[in-house]
Amino acid sequence: GGPGGGRGGGPGGWRNLPSAPALRAYRAEPAGTVHEVRYRTTRDGIRPEDHPGVTVEPEAVPGTVHLTSEGVRRTYHVAVHGEEDEAEVYVDTAGGTSYAFTALPRFPEAAATTAPGSLLAPLPGTVVRLAEGLREGAEVAEGAPLLWLEAMKMEHRVSAPRAGVLVRLPVEPGRQVEVGALLAVIEDAEPRHHTPRPPKEDPAP
Template sequence: MRERLLSAARNAAAAVDYRGAGTVEFLADERGRFWFLEMNTRLQVEHPVTESVTGIDLVALQFDVAAGIPLQGDEPTMTGHSIEARLYAEDPAHDWQPQTGTLHVLDLPGVTAEFDIAAMHGIRLDSGVRNGSVVGANYDAMLAKVISRAPTRAEAARELATALRHTRIHGLTTNRDLLVASLLHPDFLAGTADTGFYTQHDPAELTRGAALDPELGAVVAAVADAAAERSSAVALGGMPSGFRNVPSGFQQRRYVAGDCELPVSYRFTRAGLELERLPTRIGRLTLLSSRSDEVVLEVDGVRRSYRVGRFATGDVGSVVVESNDGSLTLTAGARFIDPATQLDAGALVAPMPGTVVRIAVEEGSTVEAGEQLLWLEAMKMEHVVTTPTAGVVTKMLVATGQQVEQGAVLAVVEDSDR
């Protein structure tokens, strides 16, 4: 099998009298039948996998070949298994929409090598971004390549999934949860997954349950925010936030996760944390300790630790709650809503920054629910904007070729039933 693959690579190069460094990519079965073969005059994005199983620095060899230095020694042998995952700033559950903004934190645990060959059991990280990097709309949205190496394929998949699951990512929505779910899916582990995997398995269903329970996450955020305020208090900083020496009402905080509003009513008593309403799927909750960056709870008799991080996007503050059960990003809800920030009823906003490449309707057009209004191009992909309801286009606020920011109002469709 190995010899057949190497022979095919040699034949492909010889067929075009190729001279130089290049890569040949295969998809073949155990009987040596080829289902895919591609040759490039460059290194493939998957080249770290080859480096991992051969122990050879392909980039160094590429420079040697370019300098006219002949390849020396025996042909490489392959040992162990390696899997690469591409971590992207995108939202797979919403038509793979690319995400832009500031990457406040990217922290992968257990990395044993960066742009270098990992040990037999190890995680390699190839990434051109760092904490504070800004991901824009003009380039590919890949944040990193994360590569595992292990003696068996099952171990390589499990170790890569574990590293990704415990990765801290603040500021951007990514495909991390989908990568974890895919690596651990029975079809992938059995080697039967094909290119129709995400057609057969909807990304939203694959990642269902991967995030932390929103109601519990909001409670953790409220307790951590109270601890942060307590630690910054000028006087009586050791007293619980909102402490009264007589009975008092519950304190109120409000968070938002996606389209879901999460109010939290709580108070601290001599018996500990008291909630006006427990999260729906929890029967018993006890606060064991709290700091601005960590909250420890006993949830239905099980001790659980939650890490808490914060970042701001413009004037909007966000709280990230992370645990072994998943992670959750919350935005702090405003106590009072500025009327000037309210959108017209029926306003359609840009789901991402991009360029308007086509408009299918004009002001005054009558449209049906789900009708395509316009197309945005961002990061080499086109995304269609449709109307959620039937009605009349009362405003078209953009033109073909115009660049728009995420959240910009594109058009207004007035509901025909109003």
């Protein structure tokens, strides 16, 4: 065999690894805020990626869910109406508080191979405006609003999931996007060493 013939040259790196977390998005009603949930299914229950120490256990009784956080176990009653991808979800707490959500369509499988730092559209809609001064090469702070999508006559703010430099901005106002469409790519900023300067003292009057 030729050089390197014994190495596996298959496209294994592009496969979706079984360990990759699942991703679902829900819109809180009536506020319209979109919440993304990354989770893994384990033998102990469902573990949210963004909330370490939290485990969700479905009860044998349909509609009952136990959530354990920092050793405290709480019970919630969940009712789901409609098709899975656009279902209406109602959550009642033991204290009598109720929450309503709408499940958004699942992200395309291709999202799993998207470059790190990619920001994908959480729902289909139209880009109505960009944050002032936003352009490729700009530094953005974590949580800073980047753009606004209009969907179902409501505006949804899309914020930076991390701090860094905006290296791609393939959308502009008026662009229609589907769920999972690439909105922006944010890469880590190069660490800079700033030497703080003492503030100038105002001359005495």
